[in-house]
Amino acid sequence: MTSISSYYSRILQKTLLNLNPKKHTSPVAFSLTETLSSSTKLLQVRAMANSAAVSSPFKRIQIQRDDTTFDAYVVGKEDAPGIVVLQEWWGVDFEIKNHAQKISQFDGGYKALIPDLYRGKVGLDVAEAQHLMDGLDWQGAVKDIQASVNWLKANGSKKAGVTGFCMGGALSIASSVLVPEVDAVVAFYGVPSPGLADPAQAKAPVQAHFGELDSFVGFSDVKTGKALEEKLNAAGVPHEVYIYPGLAHAFMNNSPEGVQRRKTMGMNDSDDADVELAWSRFCSWMSKYLSS
Structure with a gap:
């Protein structure tokens, strides 16, 4: 495990233990298979994922960077501003x-691109997801993002956000901080570790x-959100930081499946009005910096 992954793993393990009402002795033992009412529901989630792949509006492409190639999924208008959409x-x-499909339909339309940072793997419970994140090459993921931004700009997008x-x-x-080609960023509930990037060095708004209630x-x-705001303010980076009362982590996941997973x-x-408010702020920010 890399030092950056260790940093995130410690945070997530400690928090998941507090969230889990069963108080498992193992920090990775809490999984959807244990907390959903039956294994049938998990099978339904798997079936849903498979059927979604068949009827998907996304176009799968391959992007080259360094000596590796990765899949990415694109949806939206061909010559629209681009937005790289990064997975949980x-x-x-x-x-x-x-999220990516919704983003592609905002304003006059965007071209949304999801790079597959896990190379085809998907976690269907907390233990699997944590294992996948623990194994992520974070510096390599940043290179994937840079290659994705460059792909968008080489394929019809004059500007690209993340x-x-x-x-x-x-x-x-x-x-x-690390990808100079990025024109604007909107981040939902996540701040990089000090070993990966210092937000005070951000070159994009x-x-x-x-x-x-995020724990x-x-x-x-x-506290982490406010510290981010202080850093960006002191560094003179154009920024907006919003905190939503009464909401916990991953509050943007308001699909029926996403709501159920958060409950487990x-x-x-949940607050659909705040979700729509966040999307409205997202649109204003991206429109301001990505419109030609």
């Missing part, structure tokens, strides 16, 4: 595709969103 720790699953959720949120902010201390809790992790909050 689950991988390229139904929810990140929901957005992401949870793990993807942290990588979004990292891209504002950053908007960030956090839930007031991932050092990653996406309110002890997150019972």
Whole structure:
């Protein structure tokens, strides 16, 4: 495990133990198979993922960077501004595709691109997702983002932004520091580790969103969000940081499947009005910096 992955793993293990009402002795033992009412529901989630792949509006492409090639999924208008959409720790699953498809339809339309940072793997429970994130090459993921931004700009997008959720949120902010081609960033509940990127060095404008009840201390809790805001302000980086009262981590996941998954992790909050408010702020930010 890399030192960066160790940093995130410690945060997530500690928080998941507190969220889990069963208080397992193993920090990775808490899984959907244990908390869903029956294994049938998990099979339904798997079936849903498979059927979604068949009827998907996304076009699968391959992007080359260094000596490796990775899959990416594109949806939206051909010559529109581009937005790279970064996955949560689950991988390229139904929810990140929901977000990308929604983004592609905002304003006059965007071309949304999801790079597959896990190379085809998807976590269907917490233990699998944590294992996948623990094994992520974070510096390599930043290179994937850079290659994705460059692909968009080479294929009809004059400007390109980056957005992401949870793990993807942290990588979004990292891209504002490490990927000079990025024109704007919107991060949802995730801040990069000090070993990956210092937000004070951001070269692109950053908007960030956090839930007031987020308990991932050092990653996406309110204190971490406010510390991010202070850093960006002191460094003179154009920014907006929003904190949503009464909401916990991953509050943007408001599809029926996403709501159910959050409940299995002890997150019972929801507020569709705040979700739409966050999307409205997202649109204003991206429109401001990506419109030609």
